Amino acid sequence: MTETTAADANPPPVHPDLFVSIAGGETALLGMRCEGCQRCSFPRADVCCWCGHDDVTSVTLSSRATLWGWAEVHTPPPGYHGAVPYGMGVAELPEGIRVVTRVEIDQPHLLRFGAPVRFVTTEVAADDGSTRLTWSVEPLPASVSSRTEPEPDAEPEPEPTTTIDANR
């Protein structure tokens, strides 16, 4: 897989080390896996946000996901200088995590709960008016969607060894 770090991209990303471009014009988020609880998370950090363990390794997360909800934002929130309306939602990744993401909303007929999506990049504007790149998801065309459904037997994720414990 050819990877281009977003930091090398032009325009620059909103923040370094959040995502990379991969083959086929797709984008993948840069996450991490904790060796303590075996869970993945995003974005990368020195310590696992689920269990506090600091034995973590970087992983490139799956570029395909399923849509787990989206909403259309009509009024620019404070500090946002990009176009409106735009989509904001949650994508569920095969790594067992859900991430907050922009959602491309120009094909609304493909947007439904559970729809297959892929990560892409999209342009936004920074405080100083310059262009920045951030991540987003777009629905996959119906013709390829069947290939993206996660297969039950395909490379099972390691079972988490700990659960989130209310009494911890």
Add this chain to the structure above:
Amino acid sequence: MNSIDTPIEIAGVGLHPFGRFDHRSTTELGIAAVRAAIAEAGITRRTHFQAAFCGTAYAGVAAGHKVLSALGLTGGPIVDVEAGCASGAAALSLGAHAIRSGEADTVVVFGLEKMPKGMIRSTFFEPWREEAGLSATPAYFALRAQRLMRERNITEADLAEVVVKNRQHGVLNPDAMFRKAVTVEDVLASRPVCGPLRLFMLCSPNEGAAAVVLRRCPSGSNSGGTVPRVLLRAAVLRSHLPGNVLGEATPLCGLVDDDDLPSPTALAAQAAYSEAGIGPDDLNLVECQDTDAARELLAYEELGLCRPGENAALARSPRSRLGGARPINVSGGLLSKGEPLGASALGQVVELVRQVRGQAGDRQVAGATVGLAHTVGRGANASAVIVTR
């Protein structure tokens, strides 16, 4: 005495109405609420209390000092407390701890706010997250509402019913910002903000202040006055456990297996019920966080007021309305009052105190002796407060 069993009396309450007051400063709002509360408690000089806690998220440096300076009541410790929408409850919790620790006999707790108009800018978000468009608070509310509707079989009309209920209650509250009843049709015809949420389904950030005086109960004494003694039975603050991508912590990442994860509200409520020895069935009224209509429906199950899935039925039931067995947001809720972050939790407590004293006027819950107040918001922070006569 150093015990959770130390009885604490709410000796006075005060409120500045919630709304928009362009010609009054944040400090002036706070002064009005504090003066009313200390007058009820008989506080006239600085030696009459040993500590003060001020809840605020937006009032800036030394907001509490500015209020007490104006009243000549400084000298003791004054601590500003920020805990998002639960700021006032966090201040209350610290005040109760100060009494239980033995450090103080009497504590003044207040909250105040003048919220900026429009969508709230929060320093919570990194600038890059704002630039990326991932700080849109109404979208988070909408996504949470969608999930609840999906998993609990809730309709947009159910959301509208919550608004109708609270606005109907708000008509009877002279301290509320919106005092006009609305219909389901009005709500569903209001401007879409972020699907499924429409304008009338979202509370308005606004301005206001509230204050209470806490006092260690002299052992074995009765209040002796004409106003019944009101006890603070629990004032619990909790934060979130990691995992829920749509929780009030608004993280960038959550886990898929979050179904059994207790929410901060559930954690606070469980602790408060346990501390007070009181359960949901003992409550005569509940004030809960209705930042948006779906948030109230979620609170029902988190607070143990209904089983998951019965949320909409409870909102539609006469039980949850004035005249019913356990009215919810009889003050009108944030949907009628608006939400001044630092003041809103204490505003709920003022409502509970007036209700159990029998001083709630046209919206009096007949025979009310036990009430619960709940807030939850950014942080995440959640609070549960139980008040009894």
